[in-house]
Amino acid sequence: AQTVTRGDDGVVAVAGIPVTRLAEEFGTPAYILDEDDFRARARAWRTAFGPDADVFYAGKAFLSRAVVRWLDEEGLNLDVCSGGELATALSAGMPAERIAFHGNNKSVEEIRRAVEAGVGRIVLDSFQEIVRVAHTAQSLGKRQKVQIRITVGVEAHTHEFIATAHEDQKFGIPLAGGQAAEAVRRALQLDGLELIGIHSHIGSQIFDMSGFEVAAHRVVGLLKDIRDEHGVELPEIDLGGGLGIAYTSADDPREPHEIAKALTEIVTRECEAARLRTPRISVEPGRAIVGPTAFTLYEVGTVKPLDGLRTYVSVDGGMSDNIRTALYDAEYSVALVSRASDAEPMLARVVGKHCESGDIVVRDAFLPADLAPGDLVAVPATGAYCRSMASNYNHVLRPPVVAVRDGAARVIVRRETEEDLLRLDVG
Numbered sequence: 001a002q003t004v005t006r007g008d009d010g011v012v013a014v015a016g017i018p019v020t021r022l023a024e025e026f027g028t029p030a031y032i033l034d035e036d037d038f039r040a041r042a043r044a045w046r047t048a049f050g051p052d053a054d055v056f057y058a059g060k061a062f063l064s065r066a067v068v069r070w071l072d073e074e075g076l077n078l079d080v081c082s083g084g085e086l087a088t089a090l091s092a093g094m095p096a097e098r099i100a101f102h103g104n105n106k107s108v109e110e111i112r113r114a115v116e117a118g119v120g121r122i123v124l125d126s127f128q129e130i131v132r133v134a135h136t137a138q139s140l141g142k143r144q145k146v147q148i149r150i151t152v153g154v155e156a157h158t159h160e161f162i163a164t165a166h167e168d169q170k171f172g173i174p175l176a177g178g179q180a181a182e183a184v185r186r187a188l189q190l191d192g193l194e195l196i197g198i199h200s201h202i203g204s205q206i207f208d209m210s211g212f213e214v215a216a217h218r219v220v221g222l223l224k225d226i227r228d229e230h231g232v233e234l235p236e237i238d239l240g241g242g243l244g245i246a247y248t249s250a251d252d253p254r255e256p257h258e259i260a261k262a263l264t265e266i267v268t269r270e271c272e273a274a275r276l277r278t279p280r281i282s283v284e285p286g287r288a289i290v291g292p293t294a295f296t297l298y299e300v301g302t303v304k305p306l307d308g309l310r311t312y313v314s315v316d317g318g319m320s321d322n323i324r325t326a327l328y329d330a331e332y333s334v335a336l337v338s339r340a341s342d343a344e345p346m347l348a349r350v351v352g353k354h355c356e357s358g359d360i361v362v363r364d365a366f367l368p369a370d371l372a373p374g375d376l377v378a379v380p381a382t383g384a385y386c387r388s389m390a391s392n393y394n395h396v397l398r399p400p401v402v403a404v405r406d407g408a409a410r411v412i413v414r415r416e417t418e419e420d421l422l423r424l425d426v427g
């Protein structure tokens, strides 16, 4: 967890720095990210999976050049899913062979850049893309390492928008009806491709290991069919990301070593039964690494008690810096962090400053009844899918990401300015 402490005055400090000082120096709202915590989580995944497996951090959760350097130093690989993420990774010096390129509709231009850069793998998501990547690689005189993403037909118990292994959705090629087998047939025929493995990602914010186990079982089943039909044993499988984190005290997340143990055991067992060489396993955690490492620091602007209902607490950000509550009904917690209070708790709803009533940051929370304008509140576990999904709705400026470590704080993504907004407006 983050190195968070609360002083005698009630002021919370992270990595030894009081939040009041962070607010003064960097303004609010701001994402405050604990670098040591990030590195420790990255390392925990790396260690849990060991030298015979690969951990690809999913850049979509949050990506910046500093993050890429930390990952590089901690021995992780990187999963990118757009030209923009690829550019960020390359510009921060991540070796291309440690990058995997994902996406259900990569443009020809993105594919060309990825192949030219020499990415370690492209994850193929459709029949058209098999041909597209093969042609692009061939035209560049290259043979591109690829995996094929399949949907294994698992219903992950998570929000519909972030579940990805049932068959009625846009990602991957269904295992059902022999479609994945057909995709493998085509990929093996094309000179521009070197098929190195099969990929499955079942969804996100998952706590139950059984979905991963069923997925691993079905992916190994496909490897066996491929061996029987083509006499080829594919050397790798990727089981995606999706491990859940604790947003509130109700969540009980699995640890990386539990995941590593469960996945390695099932793959090894199934491969032994099928007399297959055990493939190299890779995983793609995003949220589980960066999610818990940051909190959003907001300043309270207005406090509006509605008799018999609740108190609306408006902060200086909202759905533009955290869309997850509005989009997924996500649950967060919130705390007063700039002073002590022994006032009674009141039922509060923390809302943003945007022009719509769905602009909710924390739906139900208890905050001290003496909460007042100028107080600082923190919403934990906003490291993943908050800055990376931030918008400029209402021309609100996207907050900075401030990395803290050993009593020092530095901006790794600066706050947007009105000039940034106006620079794009060339009409």
Ligand code: LLP
Residues within 6 Å of the ligand: 058, 060, 061, 079, 102, 162, 201, 203, 204, 205, 240, 241, 242, 243, 284, 285, 286, 287, 288, 324, 328, 384, 385
């Ligand atoms: N690998 C693939 C192929 C993915 O599509 C994803 C996430 C990951 C790995 C990383 O999943 P994670 O370990 O972070 O759960 N915006 C949503 C989450 C969307 C996830 C999309 N794919 C949210 O805020 O909950």
